[in-house]
Amino acid sequence: MTTRARADKTPRRVPLSHRRALIARHTRLRPVAGVTAVRLHLADELAPLWRATESALGVTGAPIPFWAFAWAGGLAIARYLEENPDEVRGKQVVDFATGSGLCAIVAIRLGAARSSAIDIDPFAEAAVALNARANGVKVGFVGRDMLDDDPPDADVLLAGDTWYEGPLAERVLPWLRRAAAGGTRVLVGDPGRRYLPANGFIVLATYDVHTTTELEDREVLPARVFTLAGLA
Numbered sequence: 609m610t611t612r613a614r615a616d617k618t619p620r621r622v623p624l625s626h627r628r629a630l631i632a633r634h635t636r637l638r639p640v641a642g643v644t645a646v647r648l649h650l651a652d653e654l655a656p657l658w659r660a661t662e663s664a665l666g667v668t669g670a671p672i673p674f675w676a677f678a679w680a681g682g683l684a685i686a687r688y689l690e691e692n693p694d695e696v697r698g699k700q701v702v703d704f705a706t707g708s709g710l711c712a713i714v715a716i717r718l719g720a721a722r723s724s725a726i727d728i729d730p731f732a733e734a735a736v737a738l739n740a741r742a743n744g745v746k747v748g749f750v751g752r753d754m755l756d757d758d759p760p761d762a763d764v765l766l767a768g769d770t771w772y773e774g775p776l777a778e779r780v781l782p783w784l785r786r787a788a789a790g791g792t793r794v795l796v797g798d799p800g801r802r803y804l805p806a807n808g809f810i811v812l813a814t815y816d817v818h819t820t821t822e823l824e825d826r827e828v829l830p831a832r833v834f835t836l837a838g839l840a
């Protein structure tokens with residue numbers, strides 16, 4: 609998995625309407641394999657979309673357009689929530705590193721009292737809004753890096769596919785631990801990324817999730833859902 613995270617200069621600010629138009633141009637609204645009745649604006653091909661976002665931002669080396677795909681970790685969480693709706697029903701749910709908004713959308717569809725998404729990618733803000741609307745639900749959005757702040761005051765904190773790079777993993781783990789220590793139920797989804805912590809997580813479920821060879825080396829990956837040890 610390559611994420612090319614170092615832009616050569618400061619990205620320009622792209623107005624929300626332009627971000628929405630770019631998403632509409634480069635994605636198709638379609639079902640998500642293995643997830644009931646959710647449709648997302650998803651890309652078929654990575655390269656042209658990535659070039660388009662770099663061009664819009666006026667940089668080379670922009671992060672991968674994560675928001676245009678349902679990643680294996682998020683797919684596992686979505687499947688787990690569908691099998692265990694009581695995890696979110698009536699609860700305040702926050703989906704950290706939401707990308708497309710998949711897990712936040714599934715949570716609210718399953719009866720969460722409120723569902724919010726966090727992501728630092730400005731295109732994710734537009735994607736979450738479009739995807740929430742396409743599924744007839746409301747999802748809040750926070751577009752800033754919250755990892756140096758206290759974790760959100762939520763009943764449930766979801767984190768799908770966040771262990772793909774070292775610096776992010778180092779910041780996410782203590783933040784999730786603080787959330788769990790404060791009484792938040794933390795659910796992590798991951799297909800075995802390089803920086804997934806070796807210890808301290810309890811496996812709740814394993815799924816074979818259908819992803820794409822645009823992102824992964826095979827179409828079907830085993831992905832697990834965890835909670836934090838000692839806090840299950």
Ligand SMILES: C[S@@+](CC[C@H](N)C(=O)[O-])C[C@H]1O[C@@H](n2cnc3c(N)ncnc32)[C@H](O)[C@@H]1O
Nearest residue numbers: 674678679681682705706707727728729768769
């Ligand atoms: C591999 S994608 C996973 C997206 C989604 N959770 C899923 O499973 O489909 C990782 C996401 O983390 C987001 N991200 C990276 N660093 C972040 C940070 N400090 N705060 C919030 N989101 C972050 C990226 O923008 C990207 O959308």
